[in-house]
Amino acid sequence: MDLKALAEKFNPYQIEMRRYFHAHPEPSTKEVETAKKIREELTRAGIEWRPCGKNLTTGTLATIHGGKPGKTFLLRGDIDGLSVKEKTGLPFASQNDGFMHACGHDCHISMLLTAVMIANSIRDEIPGTIKFIFQPAEEVALGALDMMADGVLDGVDGMFGMHVWSELPAGQVSLEAGGRMAATDQFEITITGKSGHAALPHKCVDATPCMAATIMDLQTVVSRQVNPVSPLVLTVGKVTSGTRWNVISGSAKIEGTVRSLDSESRDMAEESVKRIAANTAASYRCTAEVKYDRLCDNVYNDPEITAFGREAAKTILGPDALPNTPPTMGGEDFGFYCSKVKAAFALFGVGNAACNACYPQHSDHYTVDESTLVKGALLSVQTALNFLNANK
Template identity: 40%
Template sequence: MATNGKGSIIISESIEQEMLDIRRHLHQYPELSHEEYETTAYIRERLEEAGIRISVQFPLETGIIAEVGGLQGGPVIALRADIDALPILEETGLPFSSRISGKMHACGHDFHTAAILGAALLLKEKEHELPGTVRIVFQPAEEKAAGAGKVLQSGALDGVRAIYGMHNKPDLPVGTIGIRSGPLMAAADGFLVEFEGVGSHAAVPEASIDPIVAAAHLVTALQSIVSRNVSPLDSAVISVTRLNSGTAWNVIPDTAVLDGTVRSFDELVRARVTERLSEVVNGIAAAYGTKAVVRWIQGPPPVNNDAELAEAARRTAERLGISVVTPKPSLAGEDFAFYQKHIPGFFAFMGTGGSKEWHHPAFDVDERALPISASFFAGLAIAELERFVAEP
């Protein structure tokens, strides 16, 4: 790994080609959360070929932890990539489209893995000069918000000073990086509400306790939580995404079930919305004579970037000639947030261009962003190790 006169890292053609090969291979063979066995084996093979040591003391059923550096002792930092795919039928028409029907890297985790593996290859070239250890986390099950917890349980972040990660961003052009301190991505919680009433013939509604009426009122009433219980200076979203009830046009059913999601950037807002949603459900159930049960599916907390790490990332990007923008926060969730509850963390948006958003069947990334991303994270890792050595 070398630098030109402007401080940009020059990546060899062989490493650029390897990142392309890795990304395209992973794209052809996507695996869902908790099923990433072949993906893990493939990453292991590429690490072993490069002579990068694998940390067997942090076992994971899927996913893998590797290390570069540490030959001189020093601090430990971590880089993280997620490796799982989605249950989506691909419609990109790419020559390296998914060969597994109904499964697709529609969120760009193949890009993340290839770029961070590329950063590991660049760091390996400088291993004898590194004043500490860079732990590379290839994390499973991000889409289920479960993989970060498994990494934490393994002990892989014990003693780590800070962790750094990214997500591709289709609405940012290649050559751009989104850096923001504070909230970047939202807490993402799910809810399920079941109303229990009394069924009847549709022509005799007075003999029923209609759960559909209660559910319909709930859909409307939930919107008042954000407009009247959350400050206009804060942000939250409540979306009902499914409502199921009944089996026939002339029968009032016994039950109605709806579910949806709550997104927020602040833990106090998150707690307030959760509390109010349960209160509104119970109030509507009482008003219409039904019984109601609320079940919560707790997702990741907000991604909340450490201000000092964000400033360090900005310095690295500017030194490498990468255009820095302040991105709008995203209401999507990301389980990188669990790491930030444990140690300081920074999460970037890497510009990858593209006309389709995450989780779309025609989603793709501009592969020209691979060397930019790899050089950024390699450069950031070196700079942060040097900073932690100088400021213990």
């Protein structure tokens, strides 16, 4: 595989696709035009594909059968945008007002499409099969499970995915074995007391101090209940209580998230949130109802797949492209795949202040150094080839 020639050949296509998808973001589960464009590109290139999803209609699975027999490797990119009003001022800024590819999924689509085209151009050299999934609804943690329910992992021997990452300089990749991204849970605590006149607190059961006490008690989950060497984040992000300045609140709600890297801490946190909510409420003569949802599993990088990816990164980006980076407590529904098949997930650096790519993910000014994206496409293909060649 002549990497330099392939980069030169497919870089214009990569940039064209990235800019098209950046200008046309769509919300999770409703990526209709996005899926249509992806399928048009696959059909134009003569690539085999099918819709993939049990309930969602916007997932796509493409397949390239190599010229030689072998195992099957799966590459994944997500396709949904965010409800963010773009303020980048780019000439290819979002044309869908109120929506933006502020997490870089436009890059994921274009890199995966480019990877398809690269693999198709060398299909006779491929010892096995490479599959490609364009996954919807990552931002709401629905897409992976929906595609899995439609058999996307059937016959798959290994898997690789990437996320562009603004905190890493362009040309660097974070790819290490073990737990790399956190399991993501969401909780809602509804506290019920008894409302009444602010001048008659003795005839009411005030939900507001109960809410405040519950928030403070929840802080002990991390500081006093979890093993201090096991990363855990518990964040209360939204609180609501009361309707008027002279009315004692009869109800309150606490909403938040828990992030963890291991199952023991995750189980402990869920039990603790429920126990603290109930016991604190009781001490304030209130009741508490807890809704606790496990949104997505943690991303665990299989050592074997990680090794193939690291070798690919050295080939594509050079020997100094792999800095040692700690795990992130951000979540990714790629974790569901990791629980079923050997997989690895990389963070692909796109930061570069020279082209204003210095804003964090989800910022309304978010952008990337698009000149490096074609190397991301090559990295995916090279990882697949490394796996297939080693498992003939």
